[in-house]
Amino acid sequence: MAKENPGWGYFRIKGELRKLGHTVAATTIRSVLVQAGIPPSGRRAKLSWKQFLAAQAQTLVVADFLSVDTVFFKRLYVLIYMHLATRRVLLAACTANPNEAWM
Structure with missing residues (x-):
């Protein structure tokens, strides 16, 4: 979910999982993303000017x-x-x- 939506933070992912019927803490989501090597959304979402234009x-x-x-x-x-x-x-x-x- 985080790779497909790089602007989503822990709480947004938590809310989307809740819509699907799963109750998970934001800290759990953070731990899973850190273990998977996915940085926090603030660092994921930043694009260079060249990437943005492309x-x-x-x-x-x-x-x-x-x-x-x-x-x-x-x-x-x-x-x-x-x-x-x-x-x-x-x-x-x-x-x-x-x-x-x-x-």
Whole structure:
């Protein structure tokens, strides 16, 4: 249960076991997890930034808003939305006069 749900602490596991009809003390759960080599949830749940991004990449969309100066000294504004996992551009727009409706 602790490996499948790394954010669950002793008391959450105790509550879930109680729902299944088992009465177990939190200290017993702690002892079992320590014997199995599973650290407390506070240490289990911490992900590095790289691990977090890998876990969330399927749902993350990145946005970039930039300006480009043309050879005719005209400034254009570009807005791009891209799906992070596939690197697929979802929307790309360009205008010389950005306003609220365009954004």
